[in-house]
Amino acid sequence: DGGITQSPKYLFRKEGQNVTLSCEQNLNHDAMYWYRQDPGQGLRLIYYSQIVNDFQKGDIAEGYSVSREKKESFPLTVTSAQKNPTAFYLCASSKGVLDRLTDTGELFFGEGSRLTVL
Amino acid sequence: RKEVEQDPGPFNVPEGATVAFNCTYSNSASQSFFWYRQDCRKEPKLLMSVYSSGNEDGRFTAQLNRASQYISLLIRDSKLSDSATYLCAVHTGGFKTIFGAGTRLFVKA
Numbered sequence: 001d002g003g004i005t006q007s008p009k010y011l012f013r014k015e016g017q018n019v020t021l022s023c024e025q026n027l028n029h030d031a032m033y034w035y036r037q038d039p040g041q042g043l044r045l046i047y048y049s050q051i052v053n054d055f056q057k058g059d060i061a062e063g064y065s066v067s068r069e070k071k072e073s074f075p076l077t078v079t080s081a082q083k084n085p086t087a088f089y090l091c092a093s094s095k096g097v098l099d100r101l102t103d104t105g106e107l108f109f110g111e112g113s114r115l116t117v118l
Numbered sequence: 119r120k121e122v123e124q125d126p127g128p129f130n131v132p133e134g135a136t137v138a139f140n141c142t143y144s145n146s147a148s149q150s151f152f153w154y155r156q157d158c159r160k161e162p163k164l165l166m167s168v169y170s171s172g173n174e175d176g177r178f179t180a181q182l183n184r185a186s187q188y189i190s191l192l193i194r195d196s197k198l199s200d201s202a203t204y205l206c207a208v209h210t211g212g213f214k215t216i217f218g219a220g221t222r223l224f225v226k227a
Contacts, residue, residue, distance in 0.1 A: 031213070042124075042205060042219035043162070050213055058214065090161055096213075105150035105209035109161035 002027045006091050006110035013085075013117050020077045021113045023091035031096030032074035033107065036060060037088040046089075049074055050096050078115065089113045119144055122208050124218035131225055135196045139221050141189040141206030150209035151182055153191045155202045156220065162205055166191070196225045 004025045013019050025032065031050050035043040035058075045058030049068040063082025068074055074093075078085045092107040124141045131137050143151075154162035166173060168180040168189050179192040189206055206218040 033215070035217075042122075043217040045214055045216065048214050056214075088159075094215075104167060105215060106152065106164050106167065107154075107162075107207070107215055109163070112161050114159075 004091060004093055004108055004110035006089075006113050008113060009111065011113060011115045013115065015117055016080045018077055018079050019085075019115065020075050021089055021091075021115070023074045023076065023110060024072055025074075025091075025093045025108075025110075026072060027093055027108060028071075029093035029095055029108070030071065031094045032068070033092045033094075034058075034064070034066065034074070034076045035090045035092065037090060037112075043090060046076065085115060085117045087115060089115060120218075121145060121210075121216045122206055122218040124206050124221050126221070127203075128222035128224055131196055131223070133196055133198060133225055133227055135225075136192065136194045137196055137223060138193075139191045139204055139206070139223075141191075141218050143187050143189070143206075143208045143216075145208070145210050146184075146187060148187075148208045148210050151189050152207040152209070152215075153180055153189075154205040154207055154217075156205055157202050162217075165204070193223075196223075198225050198227060201225045 007022045033048040034046040047066045049055035065077045091110045151168035153165045155165045156162040166180045168182045172181045177194045181190045203220040205220045209215045
């Protein structure tokens with residue numbers, strides 16, 4: 001079955017440590033996204049990528065970094081510079097602009113990674 | 119002003135009630151519009167896309183008013199299983215999707 005796999009589902013880290021969240025998709029989608037969700041709030045865009053080896057900052061990119069070396073993979077690193085890293089992190093994908101004719105803009109989400117910094 | 123704003127919740131309704139959610143967006147160049155459903159501590163899942171002509175899927179009806187930059191979702195004959203958070207989402211010309219803060223719905227027996 002095609003889908004998006006995020007790992008780990010739960011992660012605990014000490015302050016000052018960098019952590020990397022994995023996101024892999026086998027939907028053959030060009031576009032991938034990282035969102036952050038805090039309790040009782042909507043999703044805020046961290047980074048997005050429309051094509052391999054290219055990515056753009058979203059609304060809250062400070063303290064985060066990403067890479068897009070392969071179409072299937074879009075890992076997110078939460079660095080020690082991120083002031084409030086405890087949150088629910090969601091990775092998503094869509095067909096993307098390279099497939100304009102059939103891309104509806106619908107996002108497909110992974111199950112999320114819940115990061116707690118102690 | 120936030121790019122996408124939704125009705126503040128929560129909405130508490132009895133089973134069988136009709137409930138409406140509203141959403142406004144600020145970017146007039148926005149291209150696609152969606153309603154997602156999110157259950158507690160789960161990922162969002164697409165509920166409906168929203169078209170200018172309006173669209174209906176069973177008990178759910180979505181409407182888009184481009185002139186007023188306004189999206190709505192109507193749920194008729196609410197079920198207990200409809201209890202969730204409903205997120206409005208707008209796909210912008212910048213090739214990114216912006217979400218509203220979500221409206222929590224509680225349907226009680």
